[in-house]
Amino acid sequence: MTQGRIVKALSGFWYVRTEDGVLECRAPGKFRKNNILPLVGDMALVEPLGGGKGSLGEILPRKNRFIRPAVANVDIMVIIASAAVPVTEPYLIDRVAAISELKNCEPVICFNKCDLKRSELCGIYRDAGFKAVETSAVTGEGIDELKNIISGKLCAFTGNSGVGKSSLLNMMEPDFGIPTGDVSEKLGRGRHTTRHVELFQLSCGAFAVDTPGYASFEESEIDLEMKSRLPELFREFRPYLGSCRFNDCAHVSDLGCAVVKAVEEGRISRSRHDSYIKLYQLAKQLREWEEK
Numbered sequence: 001m002t003q004g005r006i007v008k009a010l011s012g013f014w015y016v017r018t019e020d021g022v023l024e025c026r027a028p029g030k031f032r033k034n035n036i037l038p039l040v041g042d043m044a045l046v047e048p049l050g051g052g053k054g055s056l057g058e059i060l061p062r063k064n065r066f067i068r069p070a071v072a073n074v075d076i077m078v079i080i081a082s083a084a085v086p087v088t089e090p091y092l093i094d095r096v097a098a099i100s101e102l103k104n105c106e107p108v109i110c111f112n113k114c115d116l117k118r119s120e121l122c123g124i125y126r127d128a129g130f131k132a133v134e135t136s137a138v139t140g141e142g143i144d145e146l147k148n149i150i151s152g153k154l155c156a157f158t159g160n161s162g163v164g165k166s167s168l169l170n171m172m173e174p175d176f177g178i179p180t181g182d183v184s185e186k187l188g189r190g191r192h193t194t195r196h197v198e199l200f201q202l203s204c205g206a207f208a209v210d211t212p213g214y215a216s217f218e219e220s221e222i223d224l225e226m227k228s229r230l231p232e233l234f235r236e237f238r239p240y241l242g243s244c245r246f247n248d249c250a251h252v253s254d255l256g257c258a259v260v261k262a263v264e265e266g267r268i269s270r271s272r273h274d275s276y277i278k279l280y281q282l283a284k285q286l287r288e289w290e291e292k
């Protein structure tokens with residue numbers, strides 16, 4: 001048995017980088033029986049079978065795991081957004097950021113295509129306590145800053161289709177040559193250029209997962225744990241939690257709510273609070289449904 005990291009998942013094969021190179025592996029039947037789904041980013045024990053092939057033996061314990069993108073052991077979630085076409089909704093950023101916080105994974109917000117249009121949102125995220133970078137995969141602006149942030153970490157590049165996840169990776173390492181696609185084609189046919197999840201090793205010492213863009217984050221990530229912890233998953237709410245008039249304050253519109261007061265006084269951004277309300281309502285439905 002040798003140990004390695006799963007770097008790609010494609011059509012029922014897992015590709016594991018080991019000391020002897022990348023091995024193409026199948027999962028044994030016991031994985032399916034025990035409901036074990038290996039993920040890109042996983043550390044695994046592998047039985048080499050010769051000829052560049054192997055068999056997965058065991059998945060080592062994970063720091064965290066995401067359903068969509070399907071990745072494990074993510075240190076940093078790089079949420080790529082764009083103010084140019086295709087424009088990213090703040091709600092998408094906030095949803096992914098909250099889910100990342102829940103899983104002990106640091107969200108970093110990257111406003112790409114700044115050569116076309118600068119985002120007005122960057123300040124909102126910096127004020128809220130996030131690292132936020134403006135980048136361009138065309139001019140190279142912000143690329144070094146992004147490299148510094150992700151250096152030595154396993155990070156996942158996420159964001160709606162066409163924001164430039166693959167282009168940014170290519171800008172960082174021209175050798176990657178990852179296929180990228182035309183935005184108008186993506187919008188027209190709703191097609192993703194990137195179809196599978198793959199982990200790339202960067203010369204800055206980072207490991208980056210390129211993922212297919214998605215229209216909506218997997219709702220199964222929004223569970224009861226997320227519901228109970230939702231307010232603290234919005235990091236800029238934390239100083240106010242505990243100062244509301246009612247202990248069971250939902251921080252939505254309640255009388256005497258310290259969070260709502262901070263929104264009204266401009267200390268918390270309204271768009272972040274709007275996203276909180278949407279997630280709160282989603283999570284609330286989930287509980288009502290589960291209790292039936």
Ligand SMILES: Nc1nc2c(ncn2[C@@H]2O[C@H](COP(=O)(O)OP(=O)(O)OP(=O)(O)O)[C@@H](O)[C@H]2O)c(=O)[nH]1
Pocket residue numbers: 112113114115116135136137138139159160161162163164165166167168179180181182183186191192193194195211212213214
């Ligand atoms: N002007 C400009 N165009 C960009 C930038 N980044 C990406 N693009 C263009 O946007 C289009 C989509 O880029 P991709 O890198 O394929 O986007 P993606 O996020 O990987 O998309 P999916 O794989 O479908 O999820 C391509 O035509 C890129 O050339 C940028 O910073 N500036």
Ligand SMILES: [Mg+2]
Pocket residue numbers: 165166167179180193194210211212213
């Ligand atoms: Mg892509």
Ligand SMILES: [Zn+2]
Pocket residue numbers: 244249250251252254256257258259260
């Ligand atoms: Zn409150």
